[in-house]
Structures are given as structure tokens and as C-alpha cells.
Amino acid sequence: MNAPMKNSIAAMLPDLVEWRHDFHRHPELMYDLPRTAGLVADRLRAFGFDEVIEGIGKTGVLGILHGSAGPAASKEKRVLFRADMDALPIEETSGAEHASAEKGRMHACGHDGHTTILLGAARHLAETRAFDGTLVFCFQPAEEGHAGAQAMIDAGMLERFPVKGAYALHNWPGMPVGEFGVVRGPAMASADGVFIIVKGKGGHAAAPHTARDPIVAAGHIIGSVQSIVSRVVDPFEQAVVSITAINGGEAFNVIPDAVEMKCGFRCFSETVAATIEQELWRICEKTGEAFGVEVTVKRPPLTPYPPTINHPAETEIALEAMRAAVGPDRVRDDLKPVMGSEDFAFILRQVPGAYVLIGNGASASLHNPAYDFDDGAIPHGVAYWSELAARVLP
Ligand SMILES: [Zn+2]
Numbered sequence: 294m295n296a297p298m299k300n301s302i303a304a305m306l307p308d309l310v311e312w313r314h315d316f317h318r319h320p321e322l323m324y325d326l327p328r329t330a331g332l333v334a335d336r337l338r339a340f341g342f343d344e345v346i347e348g349i350g351k352t353g354v355l356g357i358l359h360g361s362a363g364p365a366a367s368k369e370k371r372v373l374f375r376a377d378m379d380a381l382p383i384e385e386t387s388g389a390e391h392a393s394a395e396k397g398r399m400h401a402c403g404h405d406g407h408t409t410i411l412l413g414a415a416r417h418l419a420e421t422r423a424f425d426g427t428l429v430f431c432f433q434p435a436e437e438g439h440a441g442a443q444a445m446i447d448a449g450m451l452e453r454f455p456v457k458g459a460y461a462l463h464n465w466p467g468m469p470v471g472e473f474g475v476v477r478g479p480a481m482a483s484a485d486g487v488f489i490i491v492k493g494k495g496g497h498a499a500a501p502h503t504a505r506d507p508i509v510a511a512g513h514i515i516g517s518v519q520s521i522v523s524r525v526v527d528p529f530e531q532a533v534v535s536i537t538a539i540n541g542g543e544a545f546n547v548i549p550d551a552v553e554m555k556c557g558f559r560c561f562s563e564t565v566a567a568t569i570e571q572e573l574w575r576i577c578e579k580t581g582e583a584f585g586v587e588v589t590v591k592r593p594p595l596t597p598y599p600p601t602i603n604h605p606a607e608t609e610i611a612l613e614a615m616r617a618a619v620g621p622d623r624v625r626d627d628l629k630p631v632m633g634s635e636d637f638a639f640i641l642r643q644v645p646g647a648y649v650l651i652g653n654g655a656s657a658s659l660h661n662p663a664y665d666f667d668d669g670a671i672p673h674g675v676a677y678w679s680e681l682a683a684r685v686l687p
């Protein structure tokens with residue numbers, strides 16, 4: 294059964310590479326993906342999908358494909374495969390022939406590759422229909438910081454199509470092309486952040502006693518938040534708290550009125566995230582009191598990302614599919630978690646599933662201006678999805 298499937302993937306490879314280069318040339322950001330989402334929906338229709346839904350979660354696309362025995366009778370016969378479509382606000386320096394034609398935008402996270410791979414699997418599985426049940430192909434917008442997966446959930450994706458499992462992949466520079474890997478359990482961190490505004494009373498730098506210096510108070514806050522990870526969080530948990538911006542003042546001789554900071558924090562459990570948040574609020578409030586300034590902590594208008602946690606049974610199924618796709622010795626099941634975050638986490642919070650990594654060779658790192666997705670990974674990705682379909686809906 295393996296050989297013909299792989300041949301048919303090989304036959305579609307020139308098309309897939311062309312599609313990937315086309316997506317790469319025309320990157321679109323966040324929810325503003327008319328070209329990318331339009332092409333995805335057109336192709337799913339051309340493959341003969343049973344249903345194609347556009348505009349779910351603003352610009353998300355769902356493709357519904359029934360197996361040879363017809364539509365799923367229940368949630369137990371329905372599974373979701375997800376890819377992300379958005380690019381990043383980065384000026385590309387890769388020098389590739391298919392480099393971005395859009396100023397200040399590029400596919401620096403390889404979502405052009407993920408979308409192409411899932412389209413390849415969609416085309417292949419629409420031809421074979423070699424699974425029993427219904428596959429929900431989810432192409433999401435706004436993975437890069439604006440919670441596109443949550444927007445699709447909010448738009449009713451999982452109520453309209455309840456699924457028993459959900460799967461996604463991400464390319465991984467530094468892991469050879471043709472290899473796969475997975476982190477068991479917590480795989481990627483949560484991502485959250487707040488503004489800290491320290492409001493004092495400005496004045497002449499020569500007369501600090503007539504002012505309430507927000508810079509000194511801000512300095513104490515910066516120092517104190519370092520103790521959250523070292524003194525408050527359980528040493529067996531992992532977390533990062535970073536002050537990532539500080540703005541206030543201009544002149545040598547003026548104490549400013551206010552200082553504004555940004556603080557980002559990440560960890561691998563929602564309990565630890567709640568502890569960090571609580572401690573951060575407490576430190577800010579009490580330091581403000583100690584220095585006679587007013588400190589407010591404000592959330593940006595962004596949805597925090599929860600940690601991405603792989604579920605055990607679904608991880609085993611994903612491992613079997615990866616081993617079938619590239620051979621058992623090219624699959625690693627012992628990867629370490631990373632502090633980056635991923636919005637597939639929103640889906641994994643509601644549905645058991647697995648998020649796996651596919652080798653992307655020697656390319657520059659993710660989010661680097663010189664990055665380019667390695668086309669050599671495409672057939673392996675398509676083979677993974679196809680093997681997975683046969684296992685999750687046998
Ligand atoms: Zn990214």
C-alpha cells in the first residue's frame with residue numbers, strides 16, 4: 294500500500310513546490326489573507342471536497358472530506374488536521390528566486406510550507422478517500438500572535454464539526470529534512486504579557502525631593518520581578534519572566550512623570566501562569582505604595598496563548614504515522630519542550646491531539662529574515678498526513 298501512495302505524492306510534488314513558492318512570493322499578515330485563503334478554498338473545491346467553508350474566524354477556511362464509507366456518523370469518526378497561513382512583518386533577505394514580492398512581509402515561519410503540505414494531503418486523500426469517517430481540514434489565519442485558532446473556535450468550528458482528535462505540524466530548522474520529532478506532554482510554552490505603567494510626579498532633576506521619581510520605582514519593579522521565577526515558581530516547573538520594554542524620560546535635567554514598561558511571561562501550565570500573574574500584580578502594587586507612585590498593570594488587547602500540551606494516546610498515533618512516513622530511525626520521541634508558543638494550543642485545550650515537528654534542515658532560524666522553508670520537507674509532510682488519516686480513521 295505504501296509504494297503507490299508515495300508515487301502519487303511524488304507525482305504531485307512539482308505542483309506543490311510551485312504552490313509553496315507562490316505563497317512565499319505573496320505573504321499576507323494576520324487575518325488579512327484574501328489571496329492565500331482564496332487560493333486554499335479554490336484548491337479544496339477543485340480536489341472535489343464535500344464542503345468548503347470560507348470566512349470562519351474572519352478568514353479561516355475549513356475543508357470537509359468524507360471517506361469511502363460516507364460522512365462520519367458521530368464525533369468518534371471525525372478528526373481535524375490544521376495548518377496556519379499567515380506570514381510575518383519582516384523584510385526578507387533570503388535572496389531566494391521566489392523571495393517575497395511584498396515590502397516588509399515574509400513567510401519567515403514556514404506557514405507557506407505548512408499550508409502547501411496540508412493542501413498536498415488534501416489532494417491525495419480526496420483521490421484515495423482511504424479512511425473511514427470525516428476529515429476536517431482547518432486552515433487558520435493569525436497564528437503569529439492574534440489567536441486565529443481561537444477565532445475559529447469562537448466562530449463555532451468545533452460545535453459545527455465536533456472531532457475526537459486534532460493534529461498539526463510545524464517545521465523545525467536544525468532538524469534534518471526527512472526527520473520528524475515530538476515533545477511528549479507540554480511541548481510549547483504559554484505566552485502572555487502586560488503593560489506596567491508607573492505614574493509619579495515629574496520635576497527638576499536638581500530637586501528630586503519635590504518629585505516622585507517613577508524611574509527609581511520602575512527600577513525596583515524590574516529587580517523584584519526577577520524573583521518570581523527564582524523564589525515563587527516551583528523549581529520543577531519552567532517559566533520565564535522578562536521586562537522587554539522600558540520607556541520614560543528624555544532629558545538630563547528632568548524627572549519624568551511616568552514610565553511605561555512591557556513584561557512578557559511564559560510557562561508550561563495554566564496554574565503557573567496564574568501564579569506569575571498574581572505575583573506580578575502584587576509586586577507592582579506594593580512597590581508603587583513603597584515609593585509613593587501609582588502603578589497600574591494593564592493587559593494589551595491580545596488573547597494570551599495557553600501552553601501547547603500533547604496528549605499521550607494521540608502522540609502515540611502521530612508517532613506511528615511519522616514512523617510509517619519516514620522510517621522508525623528518523624523519528625525522535627524525546628525532544629525537549631521549547632519556550633516559544635503556538636496557537637494550536639487553543640484547539641488542544643478542547644480536543645485531545647498532537648503537535649509534531651518536521652525537519653527543515655539547515656535553513657536560518659524561524660522568524661529570521663534569511664529563513665526559507667525547505668521544499669524537501671514537503672513530500673514527508675504529505676506522507677505523514679496521509680499515514681495519519683489511515684490511523685486515526687481506520
Ligand atoms: Zn512563527
Ligand SMILES: [Zn+2]
Pocket residue numbers: 402403404436463
Ligand atoms: Zn509558525
